Every structure is written in structure tokens, then in C-alpha cells.
């Protein structure tokens with residue numbers, strides 16, 4: 001190909017192990033624990049200190065150590081075995097090549113964030129981790145797949161908690177030479193795309209990240225020709241200032257299509273992960289209008305190939321812009337679509353009591369051939385929320401379907417757990433992880449062996465927490481009470497509950513603290529101690545979210561907790577991995593039905609950690625009475641206060657009468673077999689069904705193939721288009 005990506009990283013490695021450089025620059029290594037193990041073996045201490053960054057590790061570990069391992073038989077055996085697997089991955093016939101011969105042209109996937117690894121902090125939470133897992137699975141399945149997002153120069157912030165529990169945001173400008181990104185060039189010059197705003201031109205360059213077989217293209221507006229304001233456009237995730245936000249979305253949707261064209265792609269399917277990318281629908285229409293089509297004809301022609309996945313169950317969570325902002329940035333654009341301003345606005349208009357807005361989900365829903373929510377209940381909620389667009393239809397006939405989210409199994413499954421599954425399910429179990437009959441064999445794992453792996457992971461988590469605190473303490477500015485609050489008193493043999501996620505108010509992190517006295521009595525009972533680990537960031541502009549963290553932190557600091565309730569700073573994919581693999585119970589308390597799906601509980605369950613959650617999102621589909629516990633009931637309440645009170649009562653009594661007795665139902669040295677039955681049931685129900693394997697195959701069958709065939713659900717009755725025809 002005439003396009004060259006120029007590697008930013010250079011390595012000076014002994015010839016015998018020079019492919020470590022290749023491994024470090026393809027994120028394939030991030031979901032193959034044997035590969036990170038191969039890096040770690042070079043120098044575990046340095047590997048941890050560098051935050052699992054193989055590019056830095058290879059540059060900083062020193063020539064002497066590299067020469068040493070290049071002559072170490074055991075290391076070289078591991079190395080050779082690993083690269084055998086690496087090469088086989090890229091050459092063996094994939095699921096897609098075998099079963100989906102019609103899929104030749106790529107599926108293009110657009111998302112505002114990608115959670116691929118903690119060293120590439122271009123994600124904020126669940127949406128990003130879902131996109132990252134989607135790419136990893138698309139690569140595993142061998143789908144022709146490409147993706148578009150942003151290269152955020154400052155990444156997502158790191159979280160510090162002050163002694164009084166207030167969240168502080170630390171920005172970390174990224175050093176691109178330390179990251180697995182390469183600038184895309186043609187004829188030795190960076191490939192750029194641009195968009196003409198009414199008063200200036202916005203230009204962006206393109207970085208490429210290799211995710212196994214899938215290329216991810218990241219737009220970057222930090223270019224000299226741009227004005228200073230525009231250069232900051234891709235500096236951070238989710239600017240709260242609407243000006244920047246609308247420009248980001250123009251760049252993602254319109255700029256993203258232009259970037260793929262500049263790279264010579266002709267995608268067969270365009271998948272929008274959330275409404276941030278909705279402008280891509282207009283850009284595809286513009287391409288046809290430029291070739292002589294009328295707007296309405298171009299819309300009908302392009303619509304079947306657009307797929308829209310919504311993640312937002314609350315109207316206020318959707319992106320909408322005031323019309324003056326649309327005028328400010330898109331005044332050149334409607335003419336290119338052959339539309340007047342009124343027609344242009346009509347396509348995405350949402351009517352509110354206070355006036356009209358330009359709604360990104362409305363735009364996507366109108367111009368997509370199919371749309372979906374991310375769990376069964378969220379599908380229902382979405383049909384109800386958007387039924388006004390199909391005013392002649394019954395709510396159940398609103399054409400918004402659902403595909404329940406999943407997690408990338410190998411990415412989240414502990415290495416030791418994978419070894420155990422290989423032993424009892426077969427060395428190739430992973431290739432068939434969505435085969436329920438195979439996964440039933442988990443019952444054959446001896447309780448003792450499963451419990452030993454679990455205990456190992458729990459101790460590993462506790463050890464990791466202590467080392468993190470040591471580091472914070474040593475560097476100064478950390479109060480002793482913060483040392484306790486960060487988990488140094490955690491006992492790896494006590495029942496441990498994990499609660500980690502974004503601190504948004506609907507997630508109700510403080511429900512378990514609603515009756516602190518009752519909680520303290522429960523967790524401090526002699527011989528039956530209970531520990532609770534909290535972690536999570538609030539959006540920097542979300543003061544209610546930050547106050548929630550503070551409320552939790554103030555409780556955590558009370559001496560009466562005995563150091564058994566802790567709050568860990570800086571929740572990211574790395575900390576998530578330790579927690580979902582190392583706690584005994586995963587808790588989630590969203591206000592139903594606001595958790596569209598949730599995925600962290602799936603990561604826990606596949607590692608044998610039962611869930612204890614509100615019957616919302618994915619858990620409503622997975623809960624069977626033997627794989628965890630439900631909080632609250634499936635009903636509507638007259639007020640949120642009543643709902644919160646009922647859920648809190650259910651939480652305390654389930655904890656007291658079911659979870660604690662089951663965990664401690666044993667003599668002190670033995671394990672509880674009733675508990676282990678719950679662990680196994682979690683794994684058996686969640687591994688096959690709530691994996692990206694099942695999820696991506698479902699997208700292929702329900703959406704990608706019909707899109708190829710030109711099928712589309714009925715468009716909503718949108719006046720704007722019909723007038724424009």
C-alpha cells in the first residue's frame with residue numbers, strides 16, 4: 001500500500017529477541033496475558049513502575065538485561081512459543097473467512113472513545129471499554145473491520161482524592177513516542193483531512209493503532225495551520241463547553257468519513273457507537289449529492305448501511321445542540337447537501353417545551369437502516385423514549401432492537417483462571433467459548449482448585465493495593481488516614497465486596513451507606529468480617545458526582561469501619577482488572593432503568609465472582625437465583641426516594657441473611673461449597689452469553705449482513721427529507 005505509517009518508536013534489541021518491538025506496537029499483546037508475562041519477565045519492578053508500557057520497558061530496561069534474556073533458554077522457549085501463537089493468529093483461517101464470505105468490504109466503526117489498555121488513556125469509562133472490546137473481538141473473528149476515534153493529546157485525567165475526599169483532576173500530556181501509535185503518511189507527508197467552517201478551515205492528521213488485525217484511526221487537530229482554539233479540540237475527552245463539543249462531533253462524523261476516504265477505504269457498513277458520530281450520515285449523503293443526487297434520494301440510498309447503537313436511557317444524557325451553534329459551525333454545510341437551513345434543522349430537530357434543539361440521536365435514528373439499545377430492557381426504554389419519531393406506530397413496533405453488551409473474555413479473564421479452564425475444558429476451549437455445552441464442564445473443576453486460583457487472585461489484589469499506597473506515602477503529601485482509606489488493612493481472607501464505576505448520581509454509590517450504623521454493625525461482626533472496596537471517577541464538571549465521592553470518602557475515614565471500607569484512587573482498566581478478578585462479590589446499585597447495560601459485572605462473573613445487583617441492564621437477563629443476588633424488585637415506584645429506600649432495605653437484608661451466611665458457611669479453614677457453586681454458576685451463565693464473541697456475532701447476523709443486503713427498517717416520518725426531495 002502506498003500509505004506508510006511511520007513508527008514513532010525505535011528499538012535497539014538483540015537480534016534473537018528483536019520481535020519484541022513488533023509485539024510492543026500491536027495491542028494484540030494486551031489481551032494475551034502470556035505476552036504481557038513475556039514483557040514482565042524482563043523486569044517485573046520496572047514493568048509495574050512504567051504502568052505496563054512495553055515500549056518504554058524495551059527502551060529503559062537496559063542492554064545488559066536484554067542480552068541476558070537473549071541467551072536464557074527458558075525465556076527463549078517462552079518467546080518462541082508466544083510468537084508461534086502470534087503468527088498463527090494472523091495467518092490461520094478466521095471465523096469470518098470461513099463463515100462470512102460475503103463480508104469483504106470493511107465495517108467502519110465510529111466511537112468517541114476506546115478503552116484498549118491503561119497506557120492509552122483515550123477512554124473515560126464503560127462506553128470506551130465496550131468499543132475497545134468490540135475491536136479486539138472483531139480482530140479475533142477476523143472480520144474486515146476498521147475504526148475511527150480521537151487521539152486525545154492529554155488523555156483522560158488521573159484522579160487524586162484530597163484528605164477531605166474531594167476529587168482533583170491531574171492532566172497527563174501524552175508522549176506519543178511512548179505509545180503504540182504511528183502517524184499516517186503518504187509520500188512522506190502526513191495525510192490530513194479538513195472541514196471548512198464558516199470563517200476558517202479545520203484540519204486534522206491521522207494516527208494509526210494496530211489492534212490485532214484491526215486498524216484504528218485516531219484524528220488529531222493539534223496542527224500548526226489550525227488556530228489555537230481548534231488545536232485543543234482533540235486535547236481531551238468530552239469538553240463540557242458545547243462549542244467544542246459540537247466541533248468534536250463534526251470532526252468525528254464528517255472528518256472521520258473523510259479520513260477513511262483519504263486512506264482509500266470503501267466501507268460496506270457504518271456503525272455509530274452512540275450519537276456522537278451521527279454527522280457521518282450527512283457526510284455520506286453529501287458525497288452522493290456532490291455526484292448529482294437529490295438529498296432525499298441520497299439519504300434513502302445510504303441509509304441501509306448505517307447502524308446506530310444508543311447507550312443512553314435518560315433523555316438528558318443525549319447530545320443535543322442549540323440551533324445557534326449549528327449555524328455557527330455548519331452554515332456552509334447545508335448548501336452542500338442541497339438543503340435550506342430549515343430543511344437541515346428539520347432532519348435532526350427535537351421539540352422541547354423551551355424550544356427546538358438539534359439532536360444527535362434523532363439524526364442517527366432517522367438516517368440509519370437499523371438501530372439498537374444495549375440490553376433487552378434498554379431496548380424497551382429506547383423504543384418508548386423515541387416513539388415520537390414513529391408517531392403512527394405502537395410503541396412495541398418502534399424499530400429499535402437490542403443487542404446486549406458483552407466483554408472480551410481473554411482481555412478480562414485472569415491468566416491463572418484461563419490455565420484452569422484449559423485444564424478442564426480443553427486447550428482450545430477459548431475458540432468455542434460461546435458453546436454452552438462445553439462451558440458446562442466448569443462443573444467438573446474440583447472446588448479446591450477453583451478456590452485456590454480465586455484466593456491467589458485475592459491476595460494478588462491485596463498486595464497490589466498495599467504497593468500502590470506505599471508509593472503514594474513515600475512520595476509525600478499523603479495523610480496517614482488516607483493510607484488506611486486506600487486499603488492497607490484489607491484482609492485477603494475476609495468477604496470482600498467490590499463497587500467500582502463512574503460516579504454518576506444515578507449509579508447511587510452511596511446506597512449502601514444510607515444507614516451507616518446498620519452497615520458498621522454488619523461488617524464488624526466477630527468472625528464474619530465484610531470489606532467493601534469503592535473506586536471510580538466523576539466527570540471533572542460533575543459536582544454532584546464529586547460530592548458523592550466525598551460522602552463515601554468521609555465514611556471510609558471513620559475509625560469505626562476498622563479499615564474495612566476503602567476508596568481507591570484513579571479507577572482505570574488496570575485497577576478494574578485487579579478488582580474484577582480479586583473480590584468475592586461484585587455490587588451494582590443503579591437506579592433502575594438507568595443502567596443501559598453495564599459490563600463490569602460481566603468481567604467479575606467470568607472470573608467466578610457472583611454479582612449482587614439491581615435487576616437492570618444486563619443483570620436482569622443473567623440473574624438466575626444461583627449465580628448471584630438481586631437487589632430490589634422489578635417494579636415502578638411513585639418516587640425516587642421510595643425506590644432508593646426500598647432498594648437499600650433489600651440490599652442490607654440480602655447481605656445479612658444470604659450473602660454473609662453463605663460465604664462463612666464452613667469451618668474457618670475450609671471453603672464453602674455452596675459459595676463455590678455460585679462461583680461456577682456465574683462463570684457458566686456469563687462466559688458464553690455475555691461475551692463480545694456472542695455480541696459481535698449478533699451484530700454481524702442481525703445488522704451487518706442485512707446492511708450488506710440493503711435491508712433497512714422503515715424510516716420515521718420525517719418531513720424534512722420528504723420536503724427536500
Ligand SMILES: *Cc1c(COP(=O)(O)O)cnc(C)c1O
Nearest residue numbers: 125126501572573576598599600
Ligand atoms: C468495565 C469498565 C467500566 C464499565 O463499568 P460499568 O459498571 O459497566 O459502568 C468503566 N470503567 C472501567 C475502567 C472499566 O474497565
